[in-house]
Amino acid sequence: MHELALMAELQRLAEAALRQQGAQRIHRLRLRLGAVAGVDGEALRLAFAVLVSQATDHSPWRGAVLDLETIQARCFCSNCEQPFSPSDVIHACPRCGQLASRLLAGRELELASLEVS
Amino acid sequence: MCGTCGCDTITASSEVGQEVPIPRQRRRLELERSLLSRNDARAQHNRSRFQSLGLLSLNLLSAPGSGKTALLEQLARRWPQRPIAVVVGDLATDNDARRLRACGARAVQIHTGSLCHLEADLVARAIRRLPLQGVNLLVIENVGNLVCPAAFDLGEQLRLVVLAVGEGEDKPLKYPALFRSADAVLLNKIDLESATGFNRQRALANLRGIAPRAAVFPVSARSGQGLEAVVDWLMAQRPRHAAHP
Numbered sequence: 001m002h003e004l005a006l007m008a009e010l011q012r013l014a015e016a017a018l019r020q021q022g023a024q025r026i027h028r029l030r031l032r033l034g035a036v037a038g039v040d041g042e043a044l045r046l047a048f049a050v051l052v053s054q055a056t057d058h059s060p061w062r063g064a065v066l067d068l069e070t071i072q073a074r075c076f077c078s079n080c081e082q083p084f085s086p087s088d089v090i091h092a093c094p095r096c097g098q099l100a101s102r103l104l105a106g107r108e109l110e111l112a113s114l115e116v117s
Numbered sequence: 118m119c120g121t122c123g124c125d126t127i128t129a130s131s132e133v134g135q136e137v138p139i140p141r142q143r144r145r146l147e148l149e150r151s152l153l154s155r156n157d158a159r160a161q162h163n164r165s166r167f168q169s170l171g172l173l174s175l176n177l178l179s180a181p182g183s184g185k186t187a188l189l190e191q192l193a194r195r196w197p198q199r200p201i202a203v204v205v206g207d208l209a210t211d212n213d214a215r216r217l218r219a220c221g222a223r224a225v226q227i228h229t230g231s232l233c234h235l236e237a238d239l240v241a242r243a244i245r246r247l248p249l250q251g252v253n254l255l256v257i258e259n260v261g262n263l264v265c266p267a268a269f270d271l272g273e274q275l276r277l278v279v280l281a282v283g284e285g286e287d288k289p290l291k292y293p294a295l296f297r298s299a300d301a302v303l304l305n306k307i308d309l310e311s312a313t314g315f316n317r318q319r320a321l322a323n324l325r326g327i328a329p330r331a332a333v334f335p336v337s338a339r340s341g342q343g344l345e346a347v348v349d350w351l352m353a354q355r356p357r358h359a360a361h362p
Contacts, residue, residue: 002234010152
């Protein structure tokens with residue numbers, strides 16, 4: 001459950017941005033999660049639900065909503081010099097079959113945006 | 118929140134005691150911040166420090182019970198001329214650090230409590246307790262776990278993943294994020310290969326599919342078989358990563 005540690009970091013980042021803006025409430029967060037980041041979206045949602053359920057009336061988190069955007073894996077084949085979308089856990093190029101060791105996308109774990117007031 | 122009706126408007130008291138509503142504007146902040154950025158920055162700091170100390174640094178990862186500590190006992194005995202330094206992460210107990218010290222290693226234990234993985238900051242703090250003079254190899258033995266430690270860079274130069282025979286040939290397919298990040302994989306407990314009916318070819322094919330570039334070493338931590346090849350490989354990696362010998 002490293003998702004709890006990641007949620008603590010999300011909380012820290014969001015609250016720092018909130019303070020910087022002089023805002024009091026967080027309404028919505030958009031988190032970009034890569035499909036091969038090694039992080040479970042459902043566990044993240046659960047950790048977020050715990051955070052919000054413990055929010056008091058004065059907490060900036062009261063009623064906050066988490067939007068998860070999943071980013072599919074994207075590889076680069078050094079043989080064909082072309083990107084491709086892997087269809088399996090083994091990232092073999094659909095054109096030549098060579099295994100890709102370069103990942104262009106899919107490892108994201110980013111707090112993309114925040115709606116505050 | 119508005120004190121009158123609970124609407125989304127803050128109110129400020131005027132001098133005469135009347136409440137004047139101040140509209141709160143809902144706005145969107147584009148942050149684009151990685152949840153790992155703080156850990157990554159600390160890891161980078163660790164990496165620079167290891168490099169300036171002339172250390173080759175390893176992050177050693179596996180499931181619980183795959184033989185990480187037993188492998189390090191062997192490595193500590195075989196590493197040429199100098200002691201090795203080890204940071205050991207476990208939820209509780211000092212057993213591993215004690216075992217390693219008995220083999221001549223300089224070892225500190227990190228108690229992670231309920232934390233299922235090591236983070237760069239924990240490693241930075243542990244290093245302060247570790248005498249590193251005259252050492253050229255530092256191993257960070259992570260918490261036994263094939264899931265959580267994958268995302269956390271500790272500042273290591275190389276990642277070594279241990280897969281023990283008997284764990285099943287499809288482990289790399291089940292835990293791709295961790296195996297994909299491996300620079301080398303140690304296939305441990307090969308002395309139990311026939312007893313467990315382990316299919317090495319199938320395991321290696323699965324591993325190749327996930328980590329095509331990783332170096333692979335079949336070893337036995339119990340007998341020491343295959344360990345010399347690991348030592349040689351590590352010695353060959355040193356000049357690439359350490360600032361001076």
